[in-house]
Amino acid sequence: MTELLPNFVHGAWVAGTGDGTPLTDPVTGAELVRVSSAGLDLPRAFAFAREQGGAALRALSYGQRAEALAAIAKRLQANRDAYHAIALANSGTTASDTAIDVDGGIYTLGQYARWGAKLGDAKALLDGGPATMSKDGVFQSQHLLVPTRGVALFINAFNFPSWGLWEKAAPALLAGVPVIVKPATATAWLTQRMVADVVASGLLPEGALSVICGSSAGLLDQLQPFDVLSFTGSAQTAEMIRSHPVVVQNAVRLNIEADSLNAALLMPAASAEAQALFVREVVREMTIKSGQKCTAIRRALVPQAVYDQVGAAIAAKLAGVTVGNPRETSVRMGALVNREQFDSVLAGIERLTSQAQVRVLFDGRAQPLVDADPAVAACLGPTLLACDDPDAANLVHRVEVFGPVATLMPYRDLAHALALVARGEGSLVCSLYGDTDGEHAAALAACATELAACHGRVHVISPSVATTQTGHGNVMPQSLHGGPGRAGGGEELGGLRALGFYHRRAAIQADAAVVQALGAVALSV
Template sequence: MIEKREFYINGEWVAPQAGRDYAVIDPSTEEPCAVISLGGTADAEAGIAAAKAALPAWRATPPGERIAHVEKILSIYQARVHEMAEAISLEMGAPIDFALAEQAGAGSWHIQNFIEAAREFQWVHPLGDGTPGAMISYEPVGVVGLITPWNWPMNQVTLKVIPALIAGCTMVLKPSEEAPLSSLLFAEFVAQAGVPAGVFNLVNGDGAGVGTVLSGHPDVEMISFTGSTRAGRAISRNAAETLKRVCLELGGKGANVIFADADEDAVRRGVVHMFENAGQSCNAPSRMLVQRPVYDQALSIAKATAEATKVGSPRESGDHIGPVINQAQFEKIQGLIETGIKEGATLLAGGLGRPEGLNKGYYVRPTIFADCTPDMTIMREEIFGPVLSIMPFDTEEEALTVANDTPYGLTNYVQGQNGEQVNRVLRAFHSGMAVANGKSRGAGAPFGGVSASGRAREGGRWGIEEFCDSKSIGGWFE
C-alpha cells in the first residue's frame, strides 16, 4: 500500500493540519492501492499564504529564468517518465503502454510546446504602427488556484502549472483525489528542478473542501478548472464574490460528421478515437453522423471495430482499453446503456455488463448504438465511457443542425474530400475546436470550447496569455 499523506507547501513536504485519510482505488481490482490525505481549510490557506508570499519575487524573476526552471522540469520529467506512466496506470486504469505513450507523453509534449511558445512570447510590444509610445505589456495575474481532473491527469496539470510558472504566477494545485499519485510525483519534479519555495504548492482535497476554499479565497486572483460542467457552475458562483478570473474547461458531446465521400478509414478511425482512454475524454467524438448512402457500410465497419477492441488489465502491455475510473462512473455508464436500449436505439455492439472473462474491475463493454435520434438521452448526455451513438443524415444542413444541437461546444469532427464543403462545416460548427479527416490541430494550438464546455484556451501562446493580465501603456520611451 502506497502512503502519500503529505502536501507540498512552501518548498517542503508537510503533514496535513486538518487532513483525513482517503483511499485511492485501483479501478482494475476495485481495491485500495494508496492512501492520501484530504486537506481542509487550514491546509488550503497555508498553500495560498505560501503562494502569496512567494509572488513578488517570482513575478520579478526575468522570463528567461522562469523558462529555465521549466526546462529543468522537462528534463526531469523525461528522465522519470516511466515512473509517471506507472503512477497514472495504477491510479486511473490506463493500460501501461498507453499510459507511457499518450498519458505521460502528453505532459512532456505540452511542456516542450510551452517552452517554445515562451521563447517567442512578446512580454512588452507596441500597440501598433502610428501609435508611438503606446505599448501592451503582459503581467502575471497573481496567485492562481489550479483544479485538475482524473481522466488525463498530466495533460491537464501541465496545461495549467507550466504556463502559470512561465507567466510569473504562483499557485496552489488541487489534483483530483481519484488520481492524485501522478500529481504528487510531478511535485517531486518541481522540487527537484529547484523552483523557489512557495511558487508551486500542492494540497490534496475534494471539491467541497479545498476546491471551495481556492475558488472563494480573496487572495486567489484566478481559478483554472477542468472537470464537469456541473462543478464548473458551482466554482463560478463561488468565485463571483471576489471577482477573480475563472477559466473553465468542461464537458463535451462531440459530433463526427461523415460525408459519403469520406476516406475508407473514416469510420474505423472515429470508433477507435471514441474508445480511446475507455471513452473518458471530454473531446471524444461520441455522436457519429453518417450520410445515408454509406450508412449501412458504416454500421458494418463500426460493429467490426468495436468487436475487435480488446479490454484488459492496465498492467498488461498491448493495444487495449482498460477500466473506467470508479464504481460511480461504471454504474452511470451502465444506466445510460440501459436507457439507450429502452429509448429504442439499436444495440449494434457491446451492451450491459462487463466484457467476457472480466469479473472484477470497472470494465465496460465497448458499445455502439445505431439508428439514434437527436432527442435520445445517449445523444445528449456526456456518457464518459466507451459508448458511441450513430445516426444517419441526408444533407449538410441537417448534419450541422444536429451537430450544433447541444449545450456543449468543445470539439466537433468532419470527414470528407470536398474541400469547400469541409471548410464550410469546420467554420459552421459551434465549438472551440474543429478537426477534419483525423488531422492534427498543431503543436501549441489552444484547447477549449464554448457554451457549456467552458471558454478556457489552454496550450501554447494562448495558454500563457490566460495567466496574464494585459496592461495598456502610453508614453513609453522608445
Template sequence: MTLTMQPHRETVGLKPGLLYIEGEWGAARDGATWTHRHPATGEEIGELAVATAADGDAAVAAARRAFDSGEWSNARATTRIGVLRRYATLLREHAEELRALQALDNSVPVGFGAGVYAVSVEVAADVFDHHAGWIDKVGGQTLDPYQGGDHLAMTFREPIGVVAAILPWNAPFLLYAQKVAPALAAGCTVVLKPSEYCTFSVLRMVELLEEAGLPKGTLNVVTGPGDPTGERLITHPDVDKISFTGSRAVGSRIVEASAGTMKRVSLELGGKSPAIVFDDAPDVGIAAATTVGAVTLGLSGQVCVANTRALVHRCVYDDFIAAAQGMAAAVSYGDPFDPAVMSAPLINAKQLDRVLGYIEKGKAEGARLVTGGERLDGEYAGGNFVAPTIFADVDNSSTIAQEEIFGPVLAVVPFDDEEEAVRLANDTDYGLGASVFTANGQRAFRVARKVRAGTVGVNGFQVEPHLPFGGFKQSGLGREGGQSSFEAYTELKTVLMPLGDEMM
C-alpha cells in the first residue's frame, strides 16, 4: 500500500501560504511561489509565497510604523495581557486543527503532537500565558545617588523595537511561541519568517493572533526560503533584534550580518547533547529507552537538544545496548494521521542524504553498527525514512560523536569513572543540554554543575515555559523562556532626575 497525504490535505482544507503585512494577506510582489513536498510521501502538498526583498522591506516598514505609533508598544498592560491571554485560549481551542496542519508540514504524528508536551499546542499556549504574566511585573529600579546630591537615579526597561523572528521547521508551536510571546509581551513589533518546510501551521497561528485582537502591523509574516526572504531580514537596517533558531552556519551568518548596525541577537544553534548513564542509574532500561526515544520518536532525532551521545559506564554498557536496541525496534512509521505511528521521516531529500552520509562515516571510522543504518523501502520508499540507528563502541573524537547529525542516530561511548564521563561530556563544540542518570543525589548535582550545558536534566529531561533555555559555546547566544527571555526583548535605560533647582 502506498502512503498518500491527499485525503488528509482535502479534509484539513489547506489554503495557499500568503504573506501577512500590515493586517493584509496577499501574494508576493512578483507572484513567486514555493511548493512544499510532504516528507513522508514526496507529494506536492501546497504552495506558499516567496517574499521578495521589497516584500521584506514592506513588512519591516509596517512593523516600524506600528512600533512608532505606540498603539502596542505603549499600550496599557491590561491591553497586552488581554490579547495574549485570549490568544492562549484560542490556541487551545484549535489544537486539533493545528496538529493536523503540522502533520502536513513536517509529518510529526498527530498522536505524538497530542501526547508529548514539548511539541504540543498546549506548550505554545502556556508560553503565551506565562509571558502575559510578566507584562505588569518587570520594571526598573530607583537607586540612591552614588555621589550624593539631591537627585534620583532610576532605570527603566523599554521594548527593543522591531524584531525579526526566524523559525526552523521542526517544532513550530514551541519555537514560534518562544520568540513571539516575549517580544509582544515586552511591547515590540515583529516580522516573522517561518521555515518553508513548516509554514501552514504557523500561518494559522497568526490568523488566530489576529482574531485575538493584535493591532495591524504589530506582527507581519514573510514566507519563503532563507535566500532571498530571510537574508533581507537579517541585513535590514531598521530591524533592531534578530531571534533565530537553526543551524550553526546560518547563526554565524546572522552574527556577521548584524555587526554593521549592532543588532541585538538571540541564537539557538543546536547541540550534541550527552546522556550520562552511571552504573547506579535507577533503571538502565528506562535510561536507554528515554535516550533512544529522544533520538527516534516524534521528529526522528531532528531535535537540537536530543541526547544523541550516550556516555555509558562499562558496568552497565551491555545492558544499555540491549535495551536501546529493543526500543529502536519498537518505533513505528507511516501515515502521521495514524494514531499508531510514532515517528516522522527526515524533512527533505537533502537531509536524508546527509544522515545516510554520516552513517557511512560512522562505519568507516570503526564504530560498531548495532541496528539500523538504512533507508526504509517498500511502502515507505516515497518518503525520507531512515531506520533508528545505534552505533556502539564509538570514539568520542569521531565524526558521529562530534557533529550534529539531526537524524535518528545514537552514538554510544563507554566510560570508566565520573571524571572521564564529565570530560567526555564537555569534549564538544556544543553545550545545549545534557541528562544524568544516577541514583546518587550528590553525584547528580556534582556532575550537573560540571557539565557545560544550558540545561541539565537528572534521570530525565523536559521543557518548561518558565525556565530559560539556551546553550553554552557554539550552541548559541542568549536564552528563551522565563524572565530572562522577556528582558532580552527590552533595552535598559538609566534616567538621572534632579529634585532641586540646581543642575547636577
C-alpha cells in the first residue's frame, strides 16, 4: 500500500486510521498516496487552534504577521519545483496551468505581506472616524475591528489545492485568526505538502495552521460562535452547510463560493480586433485547467449578425488544442482531476444536448489524445455548444458543466444580452469585449454597471488593454472574488477588504479622550 499522508492537528502530525482513500494520477490511473482523517481527535484539534494558535497570533501586530507571510512566501518559492511535480502527478495539469495554482498562491501571500506591512504595530483597526453622541461633543462613538476569537475552517475544492489555501489563509493569518484547512480529497497531497513545509519552517506559532486530509465528517460539529467557515464547492453541498444544526445554532459566519455560470459578452459595435480578443479568451477559458475553474466562461454571448462567424472561429482554434499527458511538451491541455469528474462532464454534455436546446459545434469527445489511454485517462477535449434560441432554453442558464465546455448563444440587442446574462442568477465574473475610442468607453462603463448587480467582478477587455489585462478567469488578490445568488453570495480577497471576514466590528462609546486613546492600538483603514 502507498504512503498514508499524516494530518497536522493540535501541534502534531497524526495519521488517520484505516486504509485511507487513494489519490491517483488522472492520466495513468496509478495510485500515488493515501489520506485519512478517521480517528482524529477533532475537539482537541479545534480547541488547540482556537486557544493556542489564536492567542499566539493575536499577540503579534499586523506588521509582525505580515513579516511571517513574506517569509512563508519565500519558503514556498524555494520549494516550487516539488509542488509542480506533485501537481503534475496528482492533478494532471500542464506546467502553465500548475503555475496559475502554485505561483498564484505564492503571489497572493506576497501581496498580503506587503499590504499588511503598512498596518505596522497595530493590533486592531479603526472603522471610519468618531461620531459625536452628545451636544457638547465629549461623548463619542468609534467603530472598531478586532480579530475574531475563533478558528477559520476552510473546506476547499479540488481544482486549486495551492491557491485555494493561500487566498483564504493569507488574509486570515494576517488578521490574527488560526486556520484549519480541509482540502478536497482528490488533490489533497499538494495542500498537505505546502502546510508541512510551513510547519517545518517554524514561521508560524503552534496551532496557527492545521491540515486535515480525507473525510470532512465531524468538522462542522466543532464550530463555535466566534469561528468562521469558508467553503468552495457545489451549491448542493453549500445548502447542506448552511442548514447544518451547529452552523445555524451558533450563527457561524459563512463565506460560500458555489456554482457559477459565468458569461462573456461581445458588445454590439465591437471591432474586429475586439472580436478576436473575445474568441481568444473563450478558447483560453475553455482549456486552462481543462475548464476546471469556478471562473471559467460557460456562456458566450454575441450579436446575432456574427453568431456563425464567431462560432466557426472558436471551433477552428479548439481544433488546434492538443490534449493528453501533460508530460509531453506538445500537450496544451491536460487531464480532468479523475475519471469520476470525466464521467460527470460527459453526463453534463449529454444533459445539455438531450433536449435539443443546444447543438454541438465542436466535439472534443472525439479528439485524439497524446500519450494517454482513453480507457484509463481522465483526458477530454474541449466541447463548444451552440444555443440558437437562448430565450427558449433553460438548462444552459442553470446547469454548470465543470470542465472544458462552453455554450455560444446569439442576442438581438444589448438589453436582450443583459437579460440573458442575468438568467445565470448570479455569477462570479462576466467579461465584456469592446472598444474604448469615442463613445464606446462610455457604453462599456454603462454595461459594466448594469452587470455589477449580478456579478462579483466585471472584467472589461478592449484592444487598449489586450497585452496587460489579467484574464477573465484569473482571480487577482487586488480585486473581489465571489458573487451573489447561485455563486454563493460570498466575498473574498479585494485587498485589505478580505480582513473584514475575520474581524468583529464593535462600537466603542466613551469620552472623547478614550476614543482618541484607541489610536494607540488601532489603525485607521
